[in-house]
Amino acid sequence: MGKTLAEKVWDAHVVRRDEGEPDLLYIDMHLLHEVNTPQAFDGLRASGRTVRRPDLTLGTEDHNTPTVAVDKEIVDPAAREQVSLMHKNCAEFGIELFRLGEEHQGIVHVIGPELGLSHPGSTIVCCDSHTATQGAFGSLAFGIGTSQVEHVLATQTLPMGRLKNMAVTVNGSLPEGVTAKDLILAIIARVGTAGGQGHIIEYRGQAIDELSMEGRMTVCNMSVEAGSRAGMIAPDEKTFAYLRGRPAAPGADRWDAEVAYWRTLFTDEDAVFDKEVVIDASTLTPFVSWGTTPAQSAPLGDPVPHPEAFADPVERAAVQRAQEYMDIVPGRPVRGLPVDVVFIGSCTNSRIEDLREVARVLDGRKVAPGVDLMIVPGSMKVRQQAIDEGLNEVFEAAGAGLRFAGCSMCAALNEDRLTPGQRAASTNNRNFEGRQGKGSRTHIVSPAVAAATAVAGHLAAPADLT
Amino acid sequence: MEPFTVHTGVAAPLRRTDVDTDQIIPVRFLTHSSRTGFSDKLFHDWREEPDFVLNDPAYAGSTILVAGRDFGTGSSREYAVWALQNYGFRAVIAPRFGDIFRGNALTNGLLTVTLPSDIIEQLWALLESDPGHEVTVDLVARRVRAGELTAAFELDDNTRWRLLDGLDHIDLTLAHTATISDYEHRRRPALPSTALLTG
Numbered sequence: 067m068g069k070t071l072a073e074k075v076w077d078a079h080v081v082r083r084d085e086g087e088p089d090l091l092y093i094d095m096h097l098l099h100e101v102n103t104p105q106a107f108d109g110l111r112a113s114g115r116t117v118r119r120p121d122l123t124l125g126t127e128d129h130n131t132p133t134v135a136v137d138k139e140i141v142d143p144a145a146r147e148q149v150s151l152m153h154k155n156c157a158e159f160g161i162e163l164f165r166l167g168e169e170h171q172g173i174v175h176v177i178g179p180e181l182g183l184s185h186p187g188s189t190i191v192c193c194d195s196h197t198a199t200q201g202a203f204g205s206l207a208f209g210i211g212t213s214q215v216e217h218v219l220a221t222q223t224l225p226m227g228r229l230k231n232m233a234v235t236v237n238g239s240l241p242e243g244v245t246a247k248d249l250i251l252a253i254i255a256r257v258g259t260a261g262g263q264g265h266i267i268e269y270r271g272q273a274i275d276e277l278s279m280e281g282r283m284t285v286c287n288m289s290v291e292a293g294s295r296a297g298m299i300a301p302d303e304k305t306f307a308y309l310r311g312r313p314a315a316p317g318a319d320r321w322d323a324e325v326a327y328w329r330t331l332f333t334d335e336d337a338v339f340d341k342e343v344v345i346d347a348s349t350l351t352p353f354v355s356w357g358t359t360p361a362q363s364a365p366l367g368d369p370v371p372h373p374e375a376f377a378d379p380v381e382r383a384a385v386q387r388a389q390e391y392m393d394i395v396p397g398r399p400v401r402g403l404p405v406d407v408v409f410i411g412s413c414t415n416s417r418i419e420d421l422r423e424v425a426r427v428l429d430g431r432k433v434a435p436g437v438d439l440m441i442v443p444g445s446m447k448v449r450q451q452a453i454d455e456g457l458n459e460v461f462e463a464a465g466a467g468l469r470f471a472g473c474s475m476c477a478a479l480n481e482d483r484l485t486p487g488q489r490a491a492s493t494n495n496r497n498f499e500g501r502q503g504k505g506s507r508t509h510i511v512s513p514a515v516a517a518a519t520a521v522a523g524h525l526a527a528p529a530d531l532t
Numbered sequence: 533m534e535p536f537t538v539h540t541g542v543a544a545p546l547r548r549t550d551v552d553t554d555q556i557i558p559v560r561f562l563t564h565s566s567r568t569g570f571s572d573k574l575f576h577d578w579r580e581e582p583d584f585v586l587n588d589p590a591y592a593g594s595t596i597l598v599a600g601r602d603f604g605t606g607s608s609r610e611y612a613v614w615a616l617q618n619y620g621f622r623a624v625i626a627p628r629f630g631d632i633f634r635g636n637a638l639t640n641g642l643l644t645v646t647l648p649s650d651i652i653e654q655l656w657a658l659l660e661s662d663p664g665h666e667v668t669v670d671l672v673a674r675r676v677r678a679g680e681l682t683a684a685f686e687l688d689d690n691t692r693w694r695l696l697d698g699l700d701h702i703d704l705t706l707a708h709t710a711t712i713s714d715y716e717h718r719r720r721p722a723l724p725s726t727a728l729l730t731g
Contacts, residue, residue, distance in 0.1 A: 081715040082708055087690050090705065092715050094723050102609060104565035115702070118712075121725045130563060144563035151565055162726040170729065183724045195608040195632055209608035211636035213701070221705045223712055227688070259550060260602045263631055293605065295631050314724035324722045359550050359605075380600055380649075384549045479559055498554040498606060500577055 068334025070231045071300050072266040075206040075331065079189050081223055088225040094188040094205075096218045097174045098125040098161070100152035101479065102193035106216035107155040117159045118222045124183070125156045125163040128173045129477045133442050133469035136167040141481060159219070172445025172471040175199040175413040179283060180447055182312025186301035186328040191218060196413045196495065198289040202282035203309070204301035204331045206266070209290065229295065230340040232265035233333075236273040238348040243529060245423070246281030247415060247493065247512035249273065249345075250288045251353035251363045257343055259361045262294030265341060268333060269299050273347035279308040280419040287414045288495050291360040300332040352527045355497045355510040356400050357388035362497075364399075366515065366527055372396040391499055392507050393489075400509060401525050407490040408439045408520040409502070410513055411469075412476035415493035416444030418451050420513040425457040427517035427528050428464040434523030439466035440482065442474040466520070478502045491519040533641040535698035536671050539622045541595030543667040543678070544585050545659040551599055552606030553633060557615040559607075570615035590663030598655045598667075599626040604633025604644075613637045623669045625676065627652055638691055639701060645669060645676060651683045671695060 069077070082090040096119075103125075110116070117123060130145035132138070140146040149166070156163040164171040170181065175196050178184050186204035190197060195209035210224065218224055234253055254261075267289050269282075277285065282299050289297030306325055309315045316324040355363040356370045362385070364370065373386040373396065389396055394403070410416070410424055421443065433439045441461055443449040449471055452458055458468040475482040476494035478501065484490055486505025493516050494501075497508040509525060518528040561573040578584045585591055597616070603626040604612060613636045616624065623643040637644045647655075658679055659665050667678040671692060676683045687695075694701075705712075 082711050086688075090708065090711075092712070092719065094719075101562050102611075105567050105610075108566070113702070121727055124726050124729070142563065144565075148563050148565055162730055181729060185722075185724055188723055193608065195606070209632055211608055211610040211613070211632060211639065213610060213636065213639040217702050217705065220702050221709075221712060222716075223705060225701060225705065259605055260628055263628065290632075293602075293631065314726075314728045316722040320722040324720075327720070359552075380547075380549050383547075384600075387548075477559060479562060483560075496552075496554070496606065498552045500558055501554050504558065504560075504577060 068337040070333045070337045070339065071204060071268055071298055071331055072206060072231055073337070075187050075189070078187065088227045090223050091189060091226050092223055093191050093218050094122060095183050095190045096123045097178055097190065097192035097197070098123065098215070099128050099174050099194065100148045101129045102212050103215055104148060104151045104155065105212050106219060107159070109216040110219060115220045117161065117219045120160040122222060123161045123219065125152060125161050126171055126174050126177060127152060127164070127166050129473045129479045131166050131472040132480055133472050133474045133482060136470045145479065169446055172447065173413045173416065173473055175287065176416060176444030176448065179203065180312070180445055182309050182315035186305060187331050191224065195290040196287050198295070198297050199283050199287040199413055201286040201289065201296050201298040202279060203305055204298060204328065206296055206298065208295040230265045232262055232267045232294070232341040233339040234267055234269050234343045234345065236269065236271040236345045236347050238272060238346050239276060240273050240347045240350060243514070243527070244350050244352060245512045245514060246277050246284040248350055248353040249347065250285045251355065251360065251510065252350050253345060254288060254292045254360050255353070255363045256345065257292050259291065259359045260293040262289060262292040265294050267292065267294045267297045269297060274299060275302065278419060279304055280417045283417070284414055288360065291495055301328050352512060352515050354400055354515065354525060356392065356394055357385065358391055358497055358499050360495065360497060360510060362388055363510065366401045366525065367399050369397050369399050370394055403489065404524045405437060405491050405519055406488040407484060408437060408516050409475045409490055409492040409494065410440065410516050411442030411444070411474050412494035413444065414495045415513050416442060416448065418448050420493065421448065421452050421457050423513045424517040425460040427514055428521065429460050431464055431521045431531070433465040433520045437520055437523050439520040440469065440475060441466055442469045443471050445471045475502050491516050491525055533698040533700060536622065536641055536643050536695045538668065538670045538672060539595065540666055540668040541622065542591060542593055542664055543596035543598050543655070543659055544591040544594040545656040546585055546597055546599040547656055549600035550602045550605060553604055553609050553612040554606055556604065556612040557609065562609060562611055567614045568618060570611060571618040574615040574619045588663065593620065595620050595622045596667050596669060597621050597624045598652060598659060599624060600652070601627040601649065603629050605630035608632040610636045610640070613640050613642050617642055625652070625655065638695065641695060641698065643669060643671060643695065645685045647676065647683050647685055654681055
């Protein structure tokens with residue numbers, strides 16, 4: 067029987083397999099950031115262990131970091147301490163670290179692909195669930211906890227129980243104005259926050275093939291919102307073209323051999339998936355979350371469901387609680403709800419194509435009075451490119467500045483956060499209670515919808531702007 | 533890691549689904565850089581609601597949490613596991629868990645017990661009608677017992693063995709260092725290295 071893409075990559079990384087035990091997988095690249103790691107380094111020190119492969123380990127500062135001024139001291143002493151611990155730990159164990167303000171610094175899942183670290187067929191882990199982003203390259207990339215970080219640092223391997231295979235096939239083409247973000251929100255609304263649990267999702271079909279690499283990253287990024295550890299897309303010519311010439315891509319001497327190998331990374335025709343979902347791309351419109359899980363999403367103009375529509379009493383109570391928290395009225399669409407803040411950024415949507423999309427909508431328009439538009443690029447490279455392309459001038463003319471790179475209001479671990487009761491349209495990946503600050507209300511949207519919302523002052527699609 | 537064999541303690545009914553790790557411990561407390569000191573941060577924002585279950589004195593000192601489906605979805609923050617353990621929880625019982633949370637919990641010796649929704653409903657009813665009722669989580673027999681109720685749960689033999697003996701994953705893997713070196717010798721040489729980024 068044939069193998070799925072995920073099985074091919076998995077099997078190529080089995081260091082040790084024994085009946086009744088999890089597989090021991092080799093890890094090709096281990097990415098680190100300042101949160102979720104200090105305890106792992108403490109553990110290494112306490113046991114007198116070293117880092118097995120510092121050359122396969124890379125750190126960056128992104129979660130706690132300021133986005134307005136990078137040359138000043140971090141205000142919160144605990145955050146400052148964590149960033150300084152990252153510096154100290156990486157120096158002590160010989161790990162390369164990209165620091166705030168440096169050329170390669172940025173959100174860990176943005177700089178991995180940008181540097182060409184995300185090779186098809188490789189295994190990538192990071193102390194962050196959105197590591198799944200890099201599955202867009204046909205790598206097996208997933209988030210791990212702090213104890214596992216310590217394990218990978220010490221051994222460059224990870225014991226993992228086999229995961230099942232799930233196919234999400236997206237047939238047809240996305241209509242004009244409908245983006246990768248709308249697509250993944252629609253997928254999550256369909257499969258639910260737990261639909262992918264215990265599975266690796268492979269995205270396939272015409273609409274996936276037609277996405278750019280950046281769009282594919284947006285889709286794979288939110289695999290974890292569907293309950294899955296990892297999302298993957300088989301590599302193709304777009305993948306190879308994206309990687310060619312990047313700093314950590316194979317050099318000219320090895321390029322052809324690697325591409326020949328990468329071409330073998332696809333699901334065999336006779337391979338079997340444990341679960342399959344099929345979506346018709348042509349029926350999709352801009353999506354928005356109305357509740358407090360990413361699965362509580364709907365087309366922007368659709369009425370929000372009534373709690374009574376849910377037969378399961380537990381589900382009904384959860385929907386009711388979410389609607390009260392979000393202060394929305396069942397039966398009415400969220401389109402038109404006034405917002406206080408619009409956040410464009412996060413590892414889901416902070417790459418150059420996202421910023422170009424935002425600039426297209428903002429061009430010649432102004433941000434509505436009373437709305438704070440925050441544009442935070444995913445990396446310093448993206449920031450520089452936005453400046454080189456003149457996008458920052460469009461942002462400034464509209465009434466918004468281009469900030470420095472970091473997770474910003476997605477993690478809300480720095481000073482960028484909402485105050486209780488504030489409502490935001492946000493390109494991030496999570497809308498949990500308090501996610502963007504205590505009492506915050508987040509509607510997850512695409513960059514285009516976020517930009518249109520900033521101009522309108524209320525939740526709106528670009529097509530709604532006059 | 534502290535071994536887990538048989539544990540009996542007061543159980544708290546958390547009648548909520550989709551309890552993501554942001555609720556278990558809000559992100560603003562993640563700047564703290566140790567594994568301890570999170571007991572008062574557990575469910576921090578919910579504990580400001582007077583009727584939140586852990587504010588009920590009848591459940592004071594509870595060591596078992598009985599929650600709705602999809603407990604521990606969201607961020608891969610091990611802080612969520614540490615906060616539950618710091619508070620005193622030894623086990624969480626729910627119909628379904630977030631994958632990363634479940635892995636983190638079992639690595640740290642916090643037992644996640646998966647039971648069907650109807651059993652959870654029965655447990656909730658029992659714990660709400662008789663607050664302070666004790667529940668036994670028996671990993672040796674892979675059973676949960678509460679009053680008249682007995683329910684079997686599944687956990688793979690390898691994880692069970694590791695928990696019963698309190699074994700550390702890293703020690704187990706380091707016993708195979710030679711096998712790891714063998715793998716490294718046959719690994720594709722063109723895979724990325726940070727040496728390429730810094731010259």
